[in-house]
């Protein structure tokens with residue numbers, strides 16, 4: 001008996017050995033070997049001078065090894081990636097080293113095109129920290145494919161025509177408020193943020209523009225917190241794993257903030273139901289709830305709704321602030337734009353006719369140029385799921401790629417005097433010479449922005465309404481505004497403008 005018991009322990013041990021070895025190989029040895037392979041492979045690729053062990057980390061973490069300052073790092077990220085790209089401007093790409101970890105940074109449009117056009121690229125793990133669950137932006141390729149198809153009709157031409165109406169309605173009341181802001185330098189950050197949030201809540205949840213004011217105020221504050229929390233989480237590995245993060249004060253705060261967002265949205269959904277059941281409420285558009293109802297489970301619905309609301313207003317808000325700031329520096333551009341606008345939209349004519357909006361060519365050029373110079377989203381990141389050749393260089397499966405939109409948008413070989421705001425770069429003749437992947441404010445490839453037509457429409461309606469009523473003058477020098485990398489590229493100083501009613505001139 002004892003002998004056979006011993007045998008069974010022995011055979012159990014023998015049986016377990018291959019299983020344990022398998023797990024050691026799959027979860028420890030293979031990743032370690034892959035990592036070593038990747039590090040060796042990228043050794044010798046073009047890169048900005050680096051430290052042997054720390055790589056470029058010290059450029060970001062300037063007081064290493066003392067605890068790093070999150071705010072300083074957010075500012076440094078933009079500065080450092082630009083420095084690296086400028087150093088290797090004649091190459092297709094450069095490599096940033098976070099200690100021993102290589103990050104591939106394409107420097108020229110051709111490299112962006114080859115990489116970003118690939119199907120099934122995976123988003124980097126820190127997209128998950130943006131508070132969007134498994135929504136369209138962070139989702140894995142298989143889920144993304146199904147959901148993208150489901151959501152695309154939300155942005156159809158018919159829908160856009162309906163959206164134009166309530167966008168215009170909101171922008172009209174926003175513009176009226178500007179009369180209270182005249183004659184002094186103002187950064188309209190809060191006003192614009194609330195206004196763009198109001199618009200996306202009307203489009204996605206059919207919440208009327210003048211309804212649920214207190215909830216909208218709380219939501220604006222929460223959205224700001226979610227963005228800041230997301231960046232803080234990315235910058236501290238202690239917060240990477242959910243259950244470990246929850247042991248920390250920050251982790252608890254992070255998840256509580258997300259819960260609060262969901263609570264407010266649930267409240268708004270109840271309000272929507274009340275409004276729909278009352279006979280007076282009629283929606284001219286199919287809202288997001290109607291689109292997804294019965295097609296995704298409850299978790300999926302919330303993830304997509306939060307994604308749509310989050311992605312659909314903060315980006316436009318930052319973009320508009322820069323547009324106004326850029327126009328405020330160029331009275332000549334403003335005058336030309338004003339003349340075009342009043343030709344199509346004189347006096348108080350509503351700005352909701354898509355055909356007429358699309359005929360404002362100079363408006364299009366002014367907005368395009370602002371999104372080039374100051375892209376609201378400044379970086380995209382991907383994990384390669386296969387080897388890719390960029391010219392003569394092989395990028396390995398498993399590598400991390402970061403595309404800095406700002407670097408691509410300021411390539412002097414494509415954009416002479418890249419720091420200059422010049423809408424004439426976008427005349428049809430000039431624009432035809434700009435490679436497609438050299439202009440990527442809305443990303444590039446299959447995962448580019450699903451809401452870009454909506455965003456452009458919104459930016460155009462704001463610009464038309466504001467410029468036909470006010471002239472703008474910016475009080476700070478453009479180049480003196482430092483920026484920091486949050487989810488959007490935010491100015492660190494107020495983008496102050498002085499708004500003057502035109503009928504006072």
Ligand code: HEM
Nearest residue numbers: 136137311312315316319376377442443447449450451455
């Ligand atoms: C000026 C405004 C906007 C800018 C600059 C912008 C920029 C971008 C960029 C760069 C991406 C690609 C992200 C990546 O590749 O990782 C993206 C994706 C996305 N954007 Fe926008 N966006 C804007 C407005 C909007 C609006 C108004 C909406 C919705 C109403 C929206 C919804 C989305 C969604 C859902 C995705 C994910 C698409 C996918 O992966 O299929 N965006 N956006």
